[in-house]
Amino acid sequence: MHDASLLLDILYLLLAAIVVVPLFQTLRIPAVLGYLVAGMALGPHTPGPVVDLELPKVLSEFGVVFLLFAIGLELPLSRLQAMRRYIFGLGLLQVTLTTAVLGSGAYTLGLAPDAALVVGGMLAFSSTATVLKLLVERGETVARFGRISVAVLIFQDLAVVPLLTLLPLLADANASVPLALTIATVKAVLAILVIMLLGRFVVRPAYRFIASAGNPELFTATNLFVVLAVGWLTAQAGMSMALGAFLAGMLLADTAYRHQVEADIEPFRGLLLGLFFMTVGMTLDLPTMAREAGTIVGLTAVLLVGKSTLLVVLCRLSGLGLATSIRIGLILSQGSEFAFVLIGTATSLTVLDSGLGLLLSSVVALSMAVTPLIAAFAHRLAQEIEARHGAESFGIATGDTHQHVLIAGYGRVGQAVARLLAANQVPYVALDLEPGRVAAARAQGLPVFYGDASHATVLRTAGIERAKAAVITLNRPELAQRAVEAVRQTAPDLPVIARAHDLTQSRRLSESGASAVVPEAMEASLQLAGLVLRSAGVSQQVIDDSLQAHRAKEYAALASPVTRANGGEGVE
Numbered sequence: 001m002h003d004a005s006l007l008l009d010i011l012y013l014l015l016a017a018i019v020v021v022p023l024f025q026t027l028r029i030p031a032v033l034g035y036l037v038a039g040m041a042l043g044p045h046t047p048g049p050v051v052d053l054e055l056p057k058v059l060s061e062f063g064v065v066f067l068l069f070a071i072g073l074e075l076p077l078s079r080l081q082a083m084r085r086y087i088f089g090l091g092l093l094q095v096t097l098t099t100a101v102l103g104s105g106a107y108t109l110g111l112a113p114d115a116a117l118v119v120g121g122m123l124a125f126s127s128t129a130t131v132l133k134l135l136v137e138r139g140e141t142v143a144r145f146g147r148i149s150v151a152v153l154i155f156q157d158l159a160v161v162p163l164l165t166l167l168p169l170l171a172d173a174n175a176s177v178p179l180a181l182t183i184a185t186v187k188a189v190l191a192i193l194v195i196m197l198l199g200r201f202v203v204r205p206a207y208r209f210i211a212s213a214g215n216p217e218l219f220t221a222t223n224l225f226v227v228l229a230v231g232w233l234t235a236q237a238g239m240s241m242a243l244g245a246f247l248a249g250m251l252l253a254d255t256a257y258r259h260q261v262e263a264d265i266e267p268f269r270g271l272l273l274g275l276f277f278m279t280v281g282m283t284l285d286l287p288t289m290a291r292e293a294g295t296i297v298g299l300t301a302v303l304l305v306g307k308s309t310l311l312v313v314l315c316r317l318s319g320l321g322l323a324t325s326i327r328i329g330l331i332l333s334q335g336s337e338f339a340f341v342l343i344g345t346a347t348s349l350t351v352l353d354s355g356l357g358l359l360l361s362s363v364v365a366l367s368m369a370v371t372p373l374i375a376a377f378a379h380r381l382a383q384e385i386e387a388r389h390g391a392e393s394f395g396i397a398t399g400d401t402h403q404h405v406l407i408a409g410y411g412r413v414g415q416a417v418a419r420l421l422a423a424n425q426v427p428y429v430a431l432d433l434e435p436g437r438v439a440a441a442r443a444q445g446l447p448v449f450y451g452d453a454s455h456a457t458v459l460r461t462a463g464i465e466r467a468k469a470a471v472i473t474l475n476r477p478e479l480a481q482r483a484v485e486a487v488r489q490t491a492p493d494l495p496v497i498a499r500a501h502d503l504t505q506s507r508r509l510s511e512s513g514a515s516a517v518v519p520e521a522m523e524a525s526l527q528l529a530g531l532v533l534r535s536a537g538v539s540q541q542v543i544d545d546s547l548q549a550h551r552a553k554e555y556a557a558l559a560s561p562v563t564r565a566n567g568g569e570g571v572e
Contacts, residue, residue: 005052006052006055009051009052009055009056010055012042012049012051013038013042013051013056013275013278016038016039016041016042016278017034017035017038017274017278019038020034020035020037020038020041021034021035021038021274022034024037028372029369029372030127030129030130030368030369030371030372031129031274032127032129032130032277032337032368033365033368033369035274035277035278035281036277036278036280036281036284036365037281038278038281039277039278039279039280039281039282039283039284040281040282040284040286041281042278042281042282043281043282043283043284044282045284045285045286045287046286051282053279053282053283056275056278056279056282057279059272059275060272060273060275060276060278060279061241061276062268062272063269063271063272063273063274063275063276064242064273064276064341065227065228065231065241065242065245066227066245066265066268066269066272066273067242067269067273068160068161068242068245068246068249069227069245069246069248069249069265069269070249070262070265070266070269071128071157071246071249072245072246072247072248072249072250072251072252072253073249073250073252073253073258073261073262073265074154074249074253083147083150083151083154086147086148086151086152086318087151087152087154087155087158088155089318090148090151090152090155090314090315090318091151091152091153091154091155091156091158092155093314094124094152094155094156094310094311094314094332095121095124095125095155095156095159097310097314098120098123098124098306098307098310098311099117099120099121099124100120101120101306101310102119102120102123102124102303102306103116103117103119103120103121104116104120105120106119106120111356114170114351115346115351115352115356117170118163118167118170118342118346118351118352119352119356119360121159121163121342122163122335122336122338122339122342122343122346122360123303123307123335123339123360123364124156124159124307125156125159125160125335125336125338125339126152126153126156126307126332126333126334126335126336127334127335127336127337127368127371128153128156128157128336128337129337130334130337130368130371131149131153131331131332131371132150132153134331134371134372134375135149135150135331144324145323145324145327145328145331145382148315148320148324148328149327149328149331149332152311152328152332153332156336156338160242160338160341160342161242161246162185163342164242164341164342164345165187167342167345167346167349167351168349169183170349170351171349171350171351191234191244191247192247195230195233195244195247195248195251196247196251198230198251199248199251199252200251203226203251203252204251204255206222207222207252207255207257210222211257219260219264220264223261223264223265224268226248226252227245227248227265230244230245230247230248231244231245231248232244234247242341276340276341277337277340280340280344280361283358284358284361284362285358288355288358289358289362292359292362295359296359296362296363296366297366299359299363300363300366300367300370303333303334303335303363303367304333304334304367304370304374305333307329307332307333307334308329308330308332308333309329310329311325311328311329311332311333312325312326312328312329315328315329322385323381323382323383323385324382326378326381326382326385327378327379327381327382330374330375330377330378330381331371331374331375331378333367333371333374334364334367334368334370334371334374335363335364335365335367335368336364337368339360339361339364340361340364343357343360343361343364344357402427402463402466403427403466403467403468404426404427404428404429404463404466404467404468405417405421405426405427405428405429405467405468405469405470405471406428406429406430406431406453406459406462406463406464406467406469406470406471406487407428407429407430407431407470407471407473408430408431408453408470408471408472408473408474408480408483408487409430409431409432409453409472409473409474409475409480410430410431410432410434410437410438410441410448410473411432411434411437411473411475413473413499414430414432414471414473417471417473418430418446418448427447428447429447429449429462429463429467430446430447430448430449431448431449431450431451431452431453431458431462432448432449432450432451433450433451433452438450449462453472453474453483453486453487454479454482454483454485454486455486456486456489456490459486459487459490459491460490464487464490464491464494465490465491467491467494468494468495469494469495469496469497470487470491470494470495470496470497471496471497471498471499472484472487472496472497472498472499472509472514473499474499477500477501477505477508480498480499480500480505480509481508481509481512484496484498484509484512484513484514485512485513487513488512488513495515495516496513496514496515496516497514497515497516497517497518498514498516498517498518499517499518499520500517500518500519500520501519501520501521502519502520502521502522503519503521503522505519506519526547526550526551529547530543530547533546
């Protein structure tokens with residue numbers, strides 16, 4: 001009977017997630033809130049089935065562990081170094097100043113110093129999941145404000161680790177906050193040194209051996225063992241398992257196995273983290289939240305306005321433009337999913353009381369829920385500012401370049417085009433989204449810049465109005481299509497030559513405004529056919545005529561869309 005009830009609880013949990021979360025995602029509401037609502041439906045404070053909290057609570061703790069491991073995987077030392085100015089500059093200032101201001105406010109309202117510090121720290125963080133989802137959906141991860149926002153989020157993710165380590169120390173009634181901070185820092189530094197040594201001399205050689213076996217199940221088992229083993233070691237040292245998992249991710253971030261490890265961990269992370277948020281939802285007392293609705297709305301407004309104001313000021317002091325500063329400040333104004341982790345830990349350690357924990361959870365959830373609306377408002381406001389005062393620089397210096405060719409995509413094809421242009425003394429400016437590729441080209445003195453060619457502002461800073469032609473060599477079809485549309489909208493009369501994989505993509509690019517499209521698959525097949533015919537003894541003239549006739553037949557289907565895209569004039 002016990003097994004049957006346990007199975008029924010699991011079915012309820014899965015069914016609630018399956019029904020609620022997709023509905024929230026369809027409405028463009030963060031999935032985190034969907035899991036919270038699904039948990040509320042199964043909690044003791046709502047009508048309907050009630051799930052025993054004990055089992056999901058135990059399993060959900062591992063969701064936080066796997067989340068911190070995944071964050072560690074995303075933070076190789078090379079990435080930290082490349083973005084160090086904004087990560088350890090703006091990010092550090094934001095977390096420190098916001099923690100101080102919000103913590104001071106909490107202390108003024110009557111909280112004890114340790115509780116005020118925890119409240120200020122947890123509210124200083126922003127929702128990585130919510131913000132990244134919005135940036136990806138809008139294609140803004142490569143915009144300047146998007147990259148800086150990600151840098152601030154990276155430091156916030158780093159700052160979660162010492163705060164999690166600090167909580168057990170604050171639970172000691174006789175501990176002083178400065179001493180607790182010092183102990184937490186020393187322990188974290190020692191743990192990093194030990195784990196990095198183990199990673200270099202034990203874990204990495206072990207991964208080479210496991211990978212050579214070619215057994216996917218064994219590789220996945222190794223990943224799980226490393227996460228849980230390192231977490232257990234840090235727990236035995238008096239720190240959190242989450243800290244160990246984070247460090248384990250960092251030691252694998254610079255290895256060749258990083259992407260496969262991330263893919264193997266993703267299902268466990270997603271499922272267990274969703275379960276964690278459901279357990280948080282099951283503990284939310286809806287009747288109490290309804291009675292405190294006015295307080296919750298008021299505190300949420302204070303959080304959103306206070307954090308965004310502080311961030312805008314810090315961004316302006318860092319030399320960023322007004323539009324960029326406003327977008328960063330507004331999009332990072334909400335609370336973080338980590339707040340739920342910290343609230344749960346702090347209440348279990350009695351650093352915070354349960355009533356305050358419920359109030360803070362409600363404020364964070366509401367702030368995350370309104371983030372899409374705030375992001376849309378920030379976008380419109382930034383556009384108005386840029387229209388009035390001009391677009392802000394993306395770091396692409398092309399003011400002295402005229403009559404050049406703009407190359408969107410500096411991969412294999414883009415580099416070949418650039419070499420031929422340079423050989424014929426035709427100036428060019430290339431845009432690419434791969435930082436390593438851009439850095440390598442810049443080291444050779446080439447005019448290659450980091451930027452998204454599907455954004456009109458980036459195109460303008462690359463001198464699209466002064467260019468004589470644009471070449472779209474992007475490998476991703478949807479990005480190539482957006483780039484053609486952006487070029488056509490920004491410079492309606494500019495010749496746009498695009499690369500396509502096949503005739504289907506060729507038609508789409510032509511309809512989007514490309515002046516001419518070269519389908520790779522067809523051209524490669526024609527070149528191969530020409531070589532075969534030559535080997536068979538066919539004369540070169542016959543081969544050329546045959547290939548030309550075939551091209552004319554295949555490209556004829558593209559003539560009509562091209563004509564429409566260019567205002568009725570054909571393109572030779």
